[in-house]
Amino acid sequence: MGRLSGKSLVPAIGPIVLFAVWYFVVAAGIVNPVLLPGPGDTLAHLYTIVASGSLLVDLLATARRTVEAFLIAAAIGVPLGVALGSSRPVYRSVEFLIDFFRSTPSSALIPLFLMIFGITDMNKVAIAAFAAVLVILFNSAYGVMNARKQRIMAAKVMGASRFQIFRHVMLLESLPQTFVGLRSGVSMALVIVVVAEMFIGSEQGIGHRIIDAQQVLNVKDMYSSILAAGVLGYAFNVLFMLVEGRLVHWSGK
Amino acid sequence: MQAITQQIEELSKYSGTAITSSAESSLPFIPGPIGTHITLRHITKYFAGQPLYQDFNLDIAKGKITSVFGPNGCGKSTMINLIAGLIPIDAGEILFDGKSLRDTKIGYVFQNYRDALFPWMKAIDNIRYPLKLTGTPKAKIDQRIDELMALFEIKFDLSRYPYELSGGQQQTVSIMRALAPAPEVLFLDEPFSALDYEMTLLIRDKLQDIFMATQVTIVLVSHDLEEAVYLSDRVLLLTKRPTRVAELVSFDVARPRTLATLSDPEFIKTKARSLQIFQQEVHR
Structure with a gap:
């Protein structure tokens, strides 16, 4: 009994140690309190801005942009990736382009997107979608290309047509890998949305809030907002794990 | 019965000889003896520029279990994959009761x-x-x-x-x-080799029960000679590549075969004979 409840506390050790170190560093005066407020002060401030609803407005704006960008990226990336992946020569012909732009930091394209879309909300969504689409496309294509040969042969020997093999086997075979792409895609979209909110003028958004707080040296608000951004990213991750566990139940088994 | 078996053996011995290969173009399709289900005629298959099968001929009996056994790399699995259409043949013809694969219902069990x-x-x-x-x-x-x-x-x-x-x-x-x-035909590619011994015995006997109930033609690749003989009516022994039929050994002990079959003199004789042919081929 005692061992069981002790075990369930293990994951809490890391955060507790982090907060303890944080507390100690501030209490001992190792870091200037202007740069780093204590964890108690920060959490108290976090509570205040959550209760007042001001944080939620920014958080929701960032979440909405991230979800929009992700949905656009998934709607393009998955079907296109599956289509490209189903023919190795076709994929090979565009592989360099995909790998090149996948390796290019998307933030480097922000000025370009500014020229195209101007300082609009659409711009932030567009650049985040661009960043996410290549990761998603790449993973979906590889999921299809690496479909187990034997399952394809099994379907073939049972008399499945090429289209049936694609629909019944290859598409499902690619799902675990596609989910890897979707999960990386949503993280990528969040990163780019936050960066875009910082540098492309916006009224709302967690990136906007963080840089505003930093500009006026409101460090408590800055740290609180960083923590909130972390919570948002983590929530996306957990959500995807849950969906993935249900939808791709056979993955890794 | 004896005559048919002999005929099959005769035919298989001809595989790979000059007589059949020169006859390829001029002679029409030669059907197998009565009781044949699958006929392989003049099958050629190259792998990486090397012939694996060249002008290969074989008759597989209907409503029997035929096991394929041979040295490593002789293409046991390749042979059933060629027959089942999983790998294309380079030349030759395979017919099932005179029909093509397209008109034939087959089942395939992977290792x-x-x-x-x-x-x-x-x-x-x-x-x-x-x-x-x-x-x-x-x-x-x-x-x-x-x-x-x-x-x-x-x-x-x-x-x-x-x-x-x-x-x-x-x-x-x-x-x-x-x-x-x-x-009409059930192919099994080393179906037991990924299983533990207990399961192997169980499913092997289940397979025999099902064969007795359905009389479906079975072609089974095996890496275990005892298993091959125990289960089969015909044991197809292959040579090293380029692969030919070394011999098609008959084993006609009544079914259901049980543990007692393993000590049956006929079983011991057939297994010993198959092993002897196998070893000759390995050391050739």
């Missing part, structure tokens, strides 16, 4: 059940799948599933996913899936 079953479908849907492909009405499919469950005396839950089943249960599901459309 690695883990990569052959569809993990996104429940076991029962895996078995239904080939029937759904042919557009069989739902009532008919359910009826066929009930038949198969009775035939296999299934005692585990088929509404589980394959990865929730044991290896033996998964391979049983694979065999049920292969048999679902009532195939």
